[in-house]
Amino acid sequence: MKSVENAQPATCHHAVIFPLRRPQIALILLIASYVIVFFLLAKRAFDVFGGDSGEIGAVDNMMWWTSHGYPYRISFAGDLSNLAFHADFFSMALAPVYAIFPSPYTMIFLQSLGLGLAAVPVYLIVRHLWQDEAAAVLMAAAFLFLPSIVSGNLNQLHFITYAPVLLLFTAYFFVTRQFRKFIILALLACSVRENVALGIGMFGIWAWTERREWKWRLTPILGGAAYFLAATQLVIPWALHGHPWHLGKYFSYLGTAPVEIATTAITHPGLVIHHLLSGPNIQYFIFLVQPIAWLLPFGHPAALLALPDLAGNLLSDNDGLKVIGWHYQFMTSTGLFIGALCTMQRLLSRLQARPEWKGCAFLVAAGLAALCMSHWVFWWQPQTYRRLPQHAALVRALDVVGPDKSVIVPDRLKGHVSQRVHYDGINRFPTQTAYASQFEYVILDANERRYPPVITREFFDAFRTNLMYRIVFAEENVFVFQRLGSESDWHVQPVGLGP
Amino acid sequence: MTVKKISEFVWTNRSKAERCLVFIISVYVLIGFGLGKRCFDVFGHDSGDMAAFEQMMWHSSHGRLFHVTGMLVMGQHKPMNMLAIHSSFFWIFLMPFYVVVPGMGTLIFLQSAALGLAAVPMYLIARWVVRDEWAAVLLATAFILMPPIVSQHVNQVEEPSFLPVLLLFVVYFFLQHKFRPFLVMALVSCLNRENVPLAIAMFGLWALIERRHWKWVIAPMALGAAYFTLVIYVIMPYFRQDQPWHVTRQYAHLGDGALGIVTNLFAQPQLLVAQLFNFENLHYLIFLVQPMGWILPLVNPAAVIALPDLAANMLSSNSALRVIPWHYNLITGAALFVSLILTLRKVSDWLQQRGAGQRCAQVIGAVFVVLSLAHWFLWLQPQVYHRLPRHDALERAITVVPPEKSVVVPIRLIGHVAARESVSELMAFQNRPRYAAMFEYIIVDANERQYGPPITQDFFDKFYRNPTYQMVFAEENVFVFHRLGPPPDWSSFPIE
Numbered sequence: 001m002k003s004v005e006n007a008q009p010a011t012c013h014h015a016v017i018f019p020l021r022r023p024q025i026a027l028i029l030l031i032a033s034y035v036i037v038f039f040l041l042a043k044r045a046f047d048v049f050g051g052d053s054g055e056i057g058a059v060d061n062m063m064w065w066t067s068h069g070y071p072y073r074i075s076f077a078g079d080l081s082n083l084a085f086h087a088d089f090f091s092m093a094l095a096p097v098y099a100i101f102p103s104p105y106t107m108i109f110l111q112s113l114g115l116g117l118a119a120v121p122v123y124l125i126v127r128h129l130w131q132d133e134a135a136a137v138l139m140a141a142a143f144l145f146l147p148s149i150v151s152g153n154l155n156q157l158h159f160i161t162y163a164p165v166l167l168l169f170t171a172y173f174f175v176t177r178q179f180r181k182f183i184i185l186a187l188l189a190c191s192v193r194e195n196v197a198l199g200i201g202m203f204g205i206w207a208w209t210e211r212r213e214w215k216w217r218l219t220p221i222l223g224g225a226a227y228f229l230a231a232t233q234l235v236i237p238w239a240l241h242g243h244p245w246h247l248g249k250y251f252s253y254l255g256t257a258p259v260e261i262a263t264t265a266i267t268h269p270g271l272v273i274h275h276l277l278s279g280p281n282i283q284y285f286i287f288l289v290q291p292i293a294w295l296l297p298f299g300h301p302a303a304l305l306a307l308p309d310l311a312g313n314l315l316s317d318n319d320g321l322k323v324i325g326w327h328y329q330f331m332t333s334t335g336l337f338i339g340a341l342c343t344m345q346r347l348l349s350r351l352q353a354r355p356e357w358k359g360c361a362f363l364v365a366a367g368l369a370a371l372c373m374s375h376w377v378f379w380w381q382p383q384t385y386r387r388l389p390q391h392a393a394l395v396r397a398l399d400v401v402g403p404d405k406s407v408i409v410p411d412r413l414k415g416h417v418s419q420r421v422h423y424d425g426i427n428r429f430p431t432q433t434a435y436a437s438q439f440e441y442v443i444l445d446a447n448e449r450r451y452p453p454v455i456t457r458e459f460f461d462a463f464r465t466n467l468m469y470r471i472v473f474a475e476e477n478v479f480v481f482q483r484l485g486s487e488s489d490w491h492v493q494p495v496g497l498g499p
Numbered sequence: 500m501t502v503k504k505i506s507e508f509v510w511t512n513r514s515k516a517e518r519c520l521v522f523i524i525s526v527y528v529l530i531g532f533g534l535g536k537r538c539f540d541v542f543g544h545d546s547g548d549m550a551a552f553e554q555m556m557w558h559s560s561h562g563r564l565f566h567v568t569g570m571l572v573m574g575q576h577k578p579m580n581m582l583a584i585h586s587s588f589f590w591i592f593l594m595p596f597y598v599v600v601p602g603m604g605t606l607i608f609l610q611s612a613a614l615g616l617a618a619v620p621m622y623l624i625a626r627w628v629v630r631d632e633w634a635a636v637l638l639a640t641a642f643i644l645m646p647p648i649v650s651q652h653v654n655q656v657e658e659p660s661f662l663p664v665l666l667l668f669v670v671y672f673f674l675q676h677k678f679r680p681f682l683v684m685a686l687v688s689c690l691n692r693e694n695v696p697l698a699i700a701m702f703g704l705w706a707l708i709e710r711r712h713w714k715w716v717i718a719p720m721a722l723g724a725a726y727f728t729l730v731i732y733v734i735m736p737y738f739r740q741d742q743p744w745h746v747t748r749q750y751a752h753l754g755d756g757a758l759g760i761v762t763n764l765f766a767q768p769q770l771l772v773a774q775l776f777n778f779e780n781l782h783y784l785i786f787l788v789q790p791m792g793w794i795l796p797l798v799n800p801a802a803v804i805a806l807p808d809l810a811a812n813m814l815s816s817n818s819a820l821r822v823i824p825w826h827y828n829l830i831t832g833a834a835l836f837v838s839l840i841l842t843l844r845k846v847s848d849w850l851q852q853r854g855a856g857q858r859c860a861q862v863i864g865a866v867f868v869v870l871s872l873a874h875w876f877l878w879l880q881p882q883v884y885h886r887l888p889r890h891d892a893l894e895r896a897i898t899v900v901p902p903e904k905s906v907v908v909p910i911r912l913i914g915h916v917a918a919r920e921s922v923s924e925l926m927a928f929q930n931r932p933r934y935a936a937m938f939e940y941i942i943v944d945a946n947e948r949q950y951g952p953p954i955t956q957d958f959f960d961k962f963y964r965n966p967t968y969q970m971v972f973a974e975e976n977v978f979v980f981h982r983l984g985p986p987p988d989w990s991s992f993p994i995e
Contacts, residue, residue: 279881290873359855360862367866371873374789382778
């Protein structure tokens with residue numbers, strides 16, 4: 001409850017060594033424990049094959065190729081690089097760390113670190129706006145435990161998880177009116193993914209509502225728009241080599257091309273409204289805003305930062321974008337959280353002027369932190385951390401395949417075989433048999449019930465009774481088949497984007 | 500009491516905060532009743548318990564107190580009186596309302612009203628504890644929005660829903676040191692169900708911790724123990740007529756009878772520990788205390804009132820007792836919330852000593868309203884308010900059966916046909932086929948996928964190809980069969 005003006009350095013021994021106040025020490029402890037705990041949880045889930053590791057494999061594989069001199073290359077996308085999916089230039093900033101410690105664990109740790117460090121700008125913003133350091137630490141904790149943020153630690157690997165820390169620093173420099181730093185951080189944030197630029201553009205509208213100088217209004221709007229156009233009209237199409245962008249499929253009820261989507265949306269507004277008010281959209285929206293007290297974010301124009309991604313998620317007919325625990329909410333929840341902080345600042349500035357309301361910022365922050373933490377059901381899945389009964393067999397099966405050999409594996413194992421030239425998921429067999437048949441090894445887990453393909457007798461016999469394959473490992477319904485014959489020339493490329 | 504006096508008592512003589520509470524309770528009761536009624540009207544879910552209570556009220560209003568025919572309990576081989584299952588004498592107080600306006604709507608409304616009125620004693624408790632009217636209004640609102648409480652509007656009709664308002668008055672008089680009203684309310688609370696006296700006995704323990712005068716220690720313990728012994732060992736066995744009590748089965752894994760369980764407590768404590776700390780129990784406990792700030796309700800002696808029910812729920816092999824929106828958490832929810840309020844007083848005092856303003860209690864109250872509301876996903880299931888595709892066919896099927904005839908129906912429908920002499924659910928054909936075969940009408944909904952029995956071709960053909968049954972209705976896979984032959988002789992209950 002100490003206001004910033006009254007705040008004194010801590011009298012404990014630490015204060016002699018570090019010139020830190022108690023709230024700052026608490027913040028550091030919070031971040032450190034958060035990063036360690038969630039890194040260990042994510043590592044555990046990965047180690048026990050707790051779920052699909054396709055995205056872990058994709059990131060690890062791209063970084064592996066990058067450290068071998070092929071930036072953005074990914075094994076499973078044929079002639080397409082990762083830039084064909086997303087303009088995530090920020091990933092290259094992580095490449096030096098990966099080059100020193102080449103492992104998926106490095107990326108898992110960096111991801112948790114990136115999410116944990118987002119507490120710093122939240123703390124700075126709240127301290128600046130609410131003038132209460134203890135409340136600032138609690139709000140930092142609230143942000144870290146927002147379901148859509150904390151789930152980022154445990155939902156495989158995605159570069160977009162670095163957006164919150166950069167966007168929040170951008171917002172901090174915006175509210176403290178430090179223009180140059182704002183621009184630098186905005187540019188850095190844009191480099192994470194193409195959609196971040198649209199969020200950055202919203203700072204211009206926010207500045208407009210505050211009637212700031214023209215540079216605050218025009219630079220984010222023009223800069224954001226320019227960056228977005230450059231990324232989506234130049235970089236990604238260049239990397240796509242004429243293939244369609246996968247996002248085109250996300251609005252299928254409106255069309256496939258951007259112009260067609262926009263035209264249909266304008267000429268058939270009923271279609272859009274009907275879609276917006278559908279059950280999944282309403283549920284998604286409620287679950288998204290509930291941990292930030294429902295309407296609280298919308299009392300301030302800062303919530304506009306969430307608007308582009310929120311509109312995209314709501315308008316899309318891809319229900320994956322509406323899953324709170326997946327990686328589509330980093331812009332929406334960060335923007336809405338900033339909106340909530342600013343709205344609360346307006347309310348608190350009125351209340352705290354009266355002595356009988358003194359100290360209520362701390363209680364509000366404690367309440368919001370409790371609210372965010374109470375939504376653990378959205379991201380905590382205990383079964384993900386339990387060893388599978390066939391765990392030891394899966395580990396031994398992986399050991400059978402040489403590190404330089406091409407291999408096709410179940411989804412759970414992808415992240416464990418991604419540091420090689422050729423690897424892919426076993427689901428390629430039913431869909432792209434000619435491509436899948438080029439791999440030298442096939443790992444098959446007949447215990448799998450969650451991820452496709454279904455291991456039927458016919459599917460199993462496609463290898464067991466096939467003279468082109470010989471079984472080299474068979475334990476607890478886990479099998480490794482080795483393809484006989486010469487090295488593949490890889491003349492058949494995978495069709496379609498995505499792991 | 501004239502209307503004017505009532506209006507003065509409820510509204511005119513009230514402060515702004517209290518008027519706000521009256522408004523909140525009114526809206527809460529109306530919405531809760533609306534949701535409960537809608538769910539019932541659209542056959543949204545199982546209405547078995549509703550049917551049991553409506554049938555009991557119907558029989559009682561026809562001179563057969565607490566009589567039911569529709570209750571089917573494992574091991575039962577004779578028709579049971581409701582008092583054989585739960586010692587819920589409290590229903591007597593509701594009978595006048597049912598006699599005046601008979602129907603399920605009356606019971607649903609009375610339940611919603613009781614849940615809403617629980618905000619009154621909670622407000623009085625909070626006002627006395629935190630000394631802030633608006634904070635008390637917020638905390639009372641948070642209480643009635645807590646998942647174990649608010650969920651009862653939409654979880655059929657059950658007698659524990661009428662308990663919080665009574666139990667909280669017991670707490671209020673306990674806190675006020677008003678001994679006689681405390682004892683009177685404690686006794687009235689005991690009439691609700693056989694487990695309530697155990698909670699009442701805990702007031703003695705609370706008084707002991709607070710080092711109150713001996714009468715506060717002895718009286719609730721003696722009352723609770725005596726009442727509990729009377730109903731468990733005298734009244735309920737009398738009505739069960741040597742049939743087993745379904746509750747004892749839920750603790751069989753801990754020992755043979757009460758003595759066996761107590762013996763095992765010392766001889767095999769690992770049995771108890773393993774049961775208490777299993778994953779399901781932890782999950783239940785977290786969801787129970789989470790809307791109250793996790794550990795906050797556990798650090799005040801008032802939490803001991805929740806202890807008997809909490810222990811019973813956590814030690815039972817019946818996982819239904821750990822379902823937050825069902826009717827097993829009204830004592831735990833109410834007691835833990837009282838404990839929370841008493842803890843908040845200390846928190847509020849601590850904050851004010853450190854310079855916080857006097858109105859901080861209101862912020863705390865608001866925080867708990869938000870926390871309670873945010874847990875709506877534990878009890879609100881939108882699909883139970885949607886009309887089923889075959890809704891009209893189900894309604895027409897019900898009208899085919901004359902009101903005085905005995906009927907076996909799917910469990911969704913049983914609440915709609917309960918106001919009659921004999922009714923049972925379709926599962927009776929699996930559990931007690933000879934008993935079920937006595938009924939004159941059978942309604943079969945072959946669209947049903949959620950509740951048993953599965954309507955297989957074989958099951959359907961039991962009636963369709965049976966010459967003793969005549970199909971009298973068939974629409975949208977909903978069928979009514981009429982048993983031919985003489986009316987049933989209910990005096991000969993078949994042993995199966």
